[in-house]
Amino acid sequence: xxxxxxxxxxxxxxxxxxxxxxxxxxxxxxxxxxxxxxxxxxxxxxxxxxxxxxxxxxxxxxxxxxxxxxxxxxxxxxxxxxxxxxxxxxxxxxxxxxxxxxxxxxxxxxxxxxxxxxxxxxxxxxxxxxxxxxxxxxxxxxxxxxxxxxxxxxxxxxxxxx
Amino acid sequence: xxxxxxxxxxxxxxxxxxxxxxxxxxxxxxxxxxxxxxxxxxxxxxxxxxxxxxxxxxxxxxxxxxxxxxxxxxxxxxxxxxxxxxxxxxxxxxxxxxxxxxxxxxxxxxxxxxxxxxxxxxxxxxxxxxxxxxxxxxxxxxxxxxxxxxxxxxxxxxxxxxxxxxxxxxxxxxxxxxxxxxxxxxxxxxxxxxxxxxxxxxxxxxxxxxxxxxxxxxxxxxxxxxxxxxxxxxxxxxxxxxxxxxxxxxxxxxxxxxxxxxxxxxxxxxxxxxxxxxxxxxxxxxxxxxxxxxxxxxxxxxxxxxxxxxxxxxxxxxxxxxxxxxxxxxxxxxxxxxxxxxxxxxxxxxxxxxxxxxxxxxxxxxxxxxxxxxxxxxxxxxxxxxxxxxxxxxxxxxxxxxxxxxxxxxxxxxxxxxxxxxxxxxxxxxxxxxxxxxxxxxxxxxxxxxxxxxxxxxxxxxxxxxxxxxxxxxxxxxxxxxxxxxxxxxxxxxxxxxxxxxxxxxxxxxxxxxxxxxxxxxxxxxxxxxxxxxxxxxxxxxxxxxxxxxxxxxxxxxxxxxxxxxxxxxxxxx
Numbered sequence: 194x195x196x197x198x199x200x201x202x203x204x205x206x207x208x209x210x211x212x213x214x215x216x217x218x219x220x221x222x223x224x225x226x227x228x229x230x231x232x233x234x235x236x237x238x239x240x241x242x243x244x245x246x247x248x249x250x251x252x253x254x255x256x257x258x259x260x261x262x263x264x265x266x267x268x269x270x271x272x273x274x275x276x277x278x279x280x281x282x283x284x285x286x287x288x289x290x291x292x293x294x295x296x297x298x299x300x301x302x303x304x305x306x307x308x309x310x311x312x313x314x315x316x317x318x319x320x321x322x323x324x325x326x327x328x329x330x331x332x333x334x335x336x337x338x339x340x341x342x343x344x345x346x347x348x349x350x351x352x353x354x355x
Numbered sequence: 356x357x358x359x360x361x362x363x364x365x366x367x368x369x370x371x372x373x374x375x376x377x378x379x380x381x382x383x384x385x386x387x388x389x390x391x392x393x394x395x396x397x398x399x400x401x402x403x404x405x406x407x408x409x410x411x412x413x414x415x416x417x418x419x420x421x422x423x424x425x426x427x428x429x430x431x432x433x434x435x436x437x438x439x440x441x442x443x444x445x446x447x448x449x450x451x452x453x454x455x456x457x458x459x460x461x462x463x464x465x466x467x468x469x470x471x472x473x474x475x476x477x478x479x480x481x482x483x484x485x486x487x488x489x490x491x492x493x494x495x496x497x498x499x500x501x502x503x504x505x506x507x508x509x510x511x512x513x514x515x516x517x518x519x520x521x522x523x524x525x526x527x528x529x530x531x532x533x534x535x536x537x538x539x540x541x542x543x544x545x546x547x548x549x550x551x552x553x554x555x556x557x558x559x560x561x562x563x564x565x566x567x568x569x570x571x572x573x574x575x576x577x578x579x580x581x582x583x584x585x586x587x588x589x590x591x592x593x594x595x596x597x598x599x600x601x602x603x604x605x606x607x608x609x610x611x612x613x614x615x616x617x618x619x620x621x622x623x624x625x626x627x628x629x630x631x632x633x634x635x636x637x638x639x640x641x642x643x644x645x646x647x648x649x650x651x652x653x654x655x656x657x658x659x660x661x662x663x664x665x666x667x668x669x670x671x672x673x674x675x676x677x678x679x680x681x682x683x684x685x686x687x688x689x690x691x692x693x694x695x696x697x698x699x700x701x702x703x704x705x706x707x708x709x710x711x712x713x714x715x716x717x718x719x720x721x722x723x724x725x726x727x728x729x730x731x732x733x734x735x736x737x738x739x740x741x742x743x744x745x746x747x748x749x750x751x752x753x754x755x756x757x758x759x760x761x762x763x764x765x766x767x768x769x770x771x772x773x774x775x776x777x778x779x780x781x782x783x784x785x786x787x788x789x790x791x792x793x794x795x796x797x798x799x800x801x802x803x804x805x806x807x808x809x810x811x812x813x814x815x816x817x818x819x820x821x822x823x824x825x826x827x828x829x830x831x832x833x834x835x836x837x838x839x840x841x842x843x844x845x846x847x848x849x850x851x852x853x854x855x856x857x858x859x860x861x862x863x864x865x866x867x868x869x870x871x872x873x874x875x876x877x878x879x880x881x882x883x884x885x886x887x888x889x890x891x892x893x894x895x896x897x898x899x900x901x902x903x904x905x906x907x908x909x910x911x912x913x914x915x916x917x918x919x920x921x922x923x924x925x926x927x928x929x
Contacts, residue, residue: 200384200388203384203388204381204384204385204388207380207381207384208377208380208381211372211376211377211380212372214376214380215369215372215376216369216372219369219370220368220369225373225376228376229375229376229379232376232379232380232383233379233380233382233383234383236380236383236384236387237383237386237387240384240387240388241387248718251695287370287373288370289367289368289369289370290366290367290368290369290370291363291366291367291368294363294364294367294368295367295368298368309364309368310368313361313364313365314365314368314369324695329826329827330826331825331826331827341360344360344364345360348360
């Protein structure tokens with residue numbers, strides 16, 4: 194049983210992290226309803242496992258890792274069979290500021306989208322992202338490089354068509 | 356592009372966070388905290404409606420039906436497959452319908468009719484939310500989208516009042532035959548759909564590469580473990596580049612499919628429930644059957660069967676993984692520790708040459724004696740293997756320099772030894788491979804002087820080093836064999852638990868040990884005489900990677916060691 198103080202701290206941290214959690218979840222799932230579900234599940238999981246967190250200062254990184262795993266599992270559960278999903282298209286259930294950019298962003302893998310989000314939006318270093326994603330610094334740098342290249346290419350294609 | 360790319364990237368990607376998102380999180384937090392009034396963010400469920408469609412009419416006048424159905428307007432109905440009332444995906448509700456189906460049989464008045472003979476073509480494309488029905492009847496084409504519900508293998512199309520689906524409203528999915536059968540309300544016929552298989556899925560040779568922990572007693576388990584992994588290098592027919600992928604059958608009853616990207620990351624994955632019954636393992640309409648008589652695996656799909664032989668144990672043998680698996684069972688308390696920013700290894704000696712090690716997070720503030728007394732001691736080699744799991748970027752990605760080695764005298768032992776800088780340095784070297792400079796030739800590295808043959812030579816069969824210079828650490832393992840008459844040994848290099856380089860060499864009988872150098876990795880060779888007499892190495896080989904193969908170059912002569920039988924250096928990585 195946790196104290197009220199701990200509960201209040203947990204809620205405060207979650208509230209403060211909500212924008213970051215939204216971006217991370219949206220980067221992976223690209224859908225508002227799924228984001229909400231996955232993030233809520235992540236919060237529930239985090240609370241039940243709070244005792245395993247050794248130091249509170251790592252809470253945000255720890256929380257993002259749980260959220261990332263939850264979103265990946267969520268995406269995995271919903272992913273159509275590899276050979277059969279070509280006909281399905283992605284739609285947004287909310288207004289995005291730059292539609293072309295988002296369409297290009299959709300061409301990235303989930304891992305690449307997550308790396309871009311954590312690097313450009315959340316200010317994590319590649320090494321921190323590597324730890325968070327349980328991979329190597331080199332792999333994250335590759336992902337970012339590949340992501341930038343893909344985005345540039347897709348945007349150029351779109352502009353050429355216009 | 357007019358604007359700076361980075362600026363555009365930073366500003367244009369994400370929509371504004373809706374307030375409901377924060378509210379949902381706080382509700383979840385309150386719910387977790389046990390607040391009475393907390394309610395999860397909810398998505399209202401719209402009632403479902405369903406209408407049946409007379410199959411007889413389809414068969415008698417499909418073209419007319421298509422025209423009627425062309426007026427159908429589809430609205431939003433109940434929740435999609437696999438979603439609960441909150442809109443959240445229920446992981447247990449995997450959707451076996453997802454994918455493309457084609458009408459292969461029509462039953463009419465108890466007789467089977469080929470759809471082509473009556474000029475009826477129909478295809479279904481199921482997603483989790485909807486089904487798209489494509490028809491072609493008498494030259495008229497149509498395409499219609501419906502919502503549907505799926506539970507207990509029953510499919511029910513849903514439509515708003517006044518609309519008539521082009522397909523009978525009720526269907527049954529048969530997981531045994533992987534078919535869909537839609538029956539009309541009047542029972543005068545049925546439409547039977549079979550899954551359209553992409554020929555791309557029909558390829559591949561499967562080999563069992565690793566398996567850990569037990570699922571269920573079944574010959575398919577092969578080993579006494581709780582998940583099975585089948586891996587293959589697969590080339591889609593239309594793709595030029597091969598991509599490794601594997602299936603993992605886990606104890607929670609799900610099968611995971613992973614497609615690896617060239618950089619080793621997971622590029623694609625999906626999961627499905629599976630069941631094991633006797634000799635068969637099924638998932639999502641696929642069946643693997645173990646044929647005991649021939650010891651083969653039969654992969655059954657749709658109307659084809661292919662047989663695969665079990666890969667010989669010698670090829671699937673994976674000493675590193677096996678050893679880690681054994682250690683994990685033996686010393687679970689030393690795995691998956693919170694390793695940031697460092698780990699601490701407590702080492703004590705109970706007799707000459709007898710070391711015991713315990714591993715704790717660096718933040719553990721207990722005294723060494725307290726840890727030593729309360730812990731089970733591993734050998735140096737075991738601890739080195741355990742530490743290697745922390746270097747491989749799974750949970751923490753620490754480096755050998757972040758391992759603190761702390762020797763101490765165990766109070767329950769009467770054996771006394773001097774603990775000084777040289778002693779600690781040597782232990783650190785033995786545990787992490789970090790080079791250690793010392794005047795005493797017994798402890799110094801590199802070693803080309805008399806060495807403690809019993810103590811050191813047998814230990815240095817594994818080490819951690821960036822062998823290929825890509826900035827990532829790899830775990831190197833040396834095993835003797837696979838031949839018995841001819842003297843051969845095999846070097847394997849693992850990254851993230853996967854063998855990335857492996858070569859078998861042949862030379863005169865002797866022993867080897869690794870030595871991590873400041874500029875790479877060396878392999879010291881001791882021939883049969885030196886091992887018995889001087890204890891001095893007779894050759895030192897630099898370990899490098901060239902064209903994807905391990906190359907051993909004699910530091911003195913510059914000659915490279917022969918691969919076994921002058922074989923293709925990559926033969927045992929296939």
